[in-house]
Amino acid sequence: MNRLLRRAVRPGFPWTAPQWPPSLPRPLPPSSLGAGYDTEWARREPVRVARAVLMDSVARGAVKILASPRVSGLDRIAGLEAPAIFAANHASHVDTPLLLTALPARFRHRSAVAAAADYFFDRRWKAALWAFAINAIPVERARVTRRSIGQAVGLLNEGWSLLIYPEGGRSPDGWAQAFRGGAAYLSVHTGLPVVPVHVEGTHRILPRQGRRIRPGHTRVTFGAPIRAHQGEDTRAFASRIETAVSVLADEGATDWWAARRRAAQGTTPRLTGPRAGSWRRAWELEDRSPGRRAQERPGSWAL
């Protein structure tokens, strides 16, 4: 009976479509889909207004209920003029609505989101949905193509900010993956600053393999904008962005001062987590839970 109930609630394969193994390349979708999908319509005025209404009413309310976000570091970008490139770690589908609603209004309503072409743009209905809801633009994560880079650079030059996840996909276990060079490349080529952002807690709300949303606590920490140094190559800059996000993670897990000292000593914990077995990684991740800390803090649970 339990099994039947479980199946009715979470039927799984073969009742539902299978997931594509991440280690295998997906065949290219038809050229009008994937990286070839044209999202221009999603930035026309009526669509932007509809999206703004959706974002400020439905999305903001839903995020507040589901993710109880604590946003810090906004003062670091108070003086920053749009556009900018926001580079965040990525653990869940919840990250995007959380970040978009956490952004100041001048960025929020003129931002695009770099989304995996093979995942969000493989079906026409999915492509239309994400282009409308979050102003997603297709980016190929397996390789750099002129088309997807060109589209992102064009938008940045037109004054649109860009939210990008340099990991190239959601984390499988809550710890971040190594940053790829996409955000750094765009920054180097447009001269725009990169704002490192750290998101904590979304993995528990909706993990990568999850099918059910479990409300929880989240923390969003914005860092100071950074730019590539003179002559700095994309790879080195990508590494610096990853380090900046790691410091923000450390700041959230400890405090600003402790994080700064560890950063100065070069002992900031790796964003990718400890090199250990899966249970130890999960154990340590649990220690960083914003919800857990809130509960442990004397008096906080009583508020």
Next chain:
Amino acid sequence: MSPRPGFVLETDRATPPTLFWHGEGWRLERLPPGSRIVYPPEPMEAVADPDEAVRQALAHPLGDSEPLADLLRPGMRLTIAFDDVSLPLPPMRPPDVRQRVIEAVLELAAAAGVDDVVLMAALSLHRRMTEAELRHALGHRVYEAFAPHGLLLQHDAEDPDGLVHLGCTDAGEDVEINKRAATSDLIVYVNINLVAMDGGHKSVATGLASYRSLRHHHNVRTLQHSRSLMDEHRSELHTSNWRMGRHIAASGIKVFQIETTLNTDTFPSQFAFLQRREWEWSGRDRATYLATSASLARTPARLARSIFHSIRSPHALTSVQAGEVEAVHARTLEHVHRQHVVPVEGQTDILTMGLPYICPYNVNSIMNPVLVMCLGLGYFFNLYRGKPLVRAGGVVIMSHPTPWEFHPVHHPSYIDFFDQVLAETTDPLEIEAKFEESFATDPWYVHLYRTSYAYHGVHPFYMWYWGAHALQHLGAVIVVGGDVAAVRRMGFKPASTLRDALEMAADVVGPDPSVTHIHAPPLLLADVE
């Protein structure tokens, strides 16, 4: 788009459950994260015009052979031998490739004015083919032209007047083959090379041989030293066959070998999901899986068996080559390897396999427990080159219902083998020493083999020997979902679920074992480094 090669997938928590064959049915099983699944290459493209390909092969033979047309002359004695019902699997959609080739050969023989032509099913010690099976393999035209005149024969390995002893090889092996074939001016052998084990000198030296000859290579010692049966250079079985084949050639018997290779397009389009990778299953595939699984669960076993045995495979011809045996076979193997080989790095602690409803010896019949053992440990275990997929002391987990059921007409000696021999011992060497001779020479089994549709009395022994290397190599064999008594009779461990089996296997190979699954059929050949 060219067919994609085979590959090894490492599973994670996102990997969809994996298809395991389970006799006349299948299951979706979730393997532990980090397990490997060996997927076969996609079916190769078929030759565009198979009839023309056959004609070209006969006209442009390999090795030192002349074109077939030049070997045929009036007044000669021609025997066309062909592989029996054990190939291909499942039986292919008509026209069978044997029909195509034999019709092309007969066209040339007719043009050359050859009158004395006999067709002969190279049965070895297999059961005789029924009329329906012969008609399927040869086509109605050929059957009706030869069978009514007694010119369509089936090799009889127990006919004292139908065999000729050609002496012994350098290694002292008796070479005794069919007299009609041996006394022909030319033997044309029409083969189907479904796997790398088939063909070459094995065609004549085994297919047309007697028990006296076969026992020199179909024995425990030889099969324990065939590593693997799919790698002729490391197979004692093949080495012995090659010695015999060369001896046959040296005796003045001329063989014109025609070998064909088929692609691995194994199941008809209704069952396309059986040869698709699970994450590529379409909505239709998933619906078919669910519908067939649900209906098979409610179908009586006999009916399910007859449904499965009515499957006709869309196998297509990928190459045909003819001429001198060794030159032909070398080219054939290139094609077989191109279709089957999958590189695999390193061995595994536990090898899992889902066994289907069919093996070479139960076409239109019942897969009895001995044949389950043979398919798992004889064939699937041997689907490797280099090293076995599973390490020494490792565990094989097979999924099959393993019913305690035998076909009384096809497998009479199997019944006694299972009841009498395996009840006493499962050790191949002991079985060979104590029981083989009496079964092989039992007059009742010989009578049934010759006049009915029974496998030879010694055949179940050969099936057991086929797995002898695996039995020697493995720490344990576990059968998932099998008849408990039948599984225990064979010395294996029964398990009701794959999870239980993996836990039991961990007791043998130690904690945190590596697991590899062979996603077959369609067939593959693991090239293990």
